[in-house]
Amino acid sequence: MTDFAPDELLTIAAARELTDGTTTFVGIGPPGAAANLAQRTHAPNLVLVYESGAIGAKPDRLPLSIGDGILGETADAVVTVPEMFNYWVQPGRIDVGFLGAAQIDRYGNINTTVIGDYASPKVRLPGAGGAPEIAANCGEVIVILRQSKRAFVERVEFVTSVGHGDGSPGYRERLGLRGRGPVKIITDLGKLEVDPETREFVMTALHEGVTREQAIEATGWELRFADDVATLPLPTAEELETLRSLKA
């Protein structure tokens, strides 16, 4: 068995969640790597949409930023940023929003703004970027994030992008949010999915070799498990090789 890093494990697991032929709004870091990997493996017709204005980008290497030249040069269409958000994201044309986070809570609300008080923060994070409207308007959202008590918190300190709010029934509908919101969180320990009854994220799968105790230990809320917890197969040599060649 080949060795792999935690980020490679979660990137490969996230790539497997993307269905061929869907449109995906892609951020930088693990979400970008996962979407590019999916396009190179099981989902050649995956449409990659970048907030910089590239629609249908087919980069042959992993861009460092969401505005790298390779995106515009390989895209089906290049649009301005106002057009991207107003004509493409806002009406719900994108199937899947792929997001990272600094903090996420049990109802899938996302914080990428501040840790601590807003006016005098302990840590000032980069902020919203495209995420709030991606989370509101894409068909559904998949979040990719390493699992730790620091990141997986009971309630986020700042709601940058809305998940399922306080978990009450119809929370998103009452706000007029039209997408389904976060449905999956892919981590280096496994996969969490939203419970349709409680809107809470529960662990539905663990990577091979990961224990329930590890997942509980890395979660800041009282983690629940699905009745049948699946085991996610380890990355294949082909997936690892493809991912690494994208980064080269």
Place this chain on the structure above:
Amino acid sequence: MSAKITTLRDAVAELVHDGDTIALEGFTHLIPVAAGHEIIRQGRRDLTLVRMTPDIVYDQLIGAGCARKLVFSWGGNPGVGSLHRLRDAVENGWPHPLEIEEHSHAGMANRYAASAAGLPFAVMRGYTGTDLVKHTPTIARITCPFTGEELTAVPNLGLDVAIIHAQRADRKGNVQMWGLTGVQKEAVLGARRSLVTVEEIVDELEPMPNQVVLPSWVVTAVAEVPGGARPSYAQGYYDRDNDAYRAWDPISRDREAFTAWLKSEVLA
């Protein structure tokens, strides 16, 4: 009136004043970094800096003490991490306190669109349920007069000056850019004054795929500044210097290292 072909130094001296609200735009591509350095050299103060992604150019302006306020939507070093001069200003008030006004990309894009259209605000679906609404006074609810639907309004940016970098201009000052063009057209059309730095001034603008042309009469000044977007990139001219973005991290983390960098790379 057509654009004046001038130098970067003269254009900044004439167009950018202390206390102005100013946007240097370019979404990863075509960031007017050289113009930012000229503003630092000329010692502008109390600027309200507007930019979707402050990037390292605003990290430098903030660290150099040019800014009073930042209006933005994503303040990181793309693909690398934090903007440490921005964080030091927000978290510790160094070199002096920085007021922030924070939006999402969609909100900023709409504010630029409203500015270009000469409207007091733009309307959108966004921000609902987020905590941004509690901290950013320039986000408001509005009811659609036709359907009664609750939507969000964001205001015109009130830009005094917009500065962008483009690939080419002709000798009359008509500006041509292509590739990812972000919100640059909106920034120029939305500002009272504008400066475009270009890679080169040519006799004839040869058409390019996906080009945006700004006619000379909507631009105030054009200055030829080859490499003016480095370490960002200019499609057709040079690539993004990703190593420079990575190298910015240790420089910007440390006040002394930053001050030394400023002296040797900008002020010297």
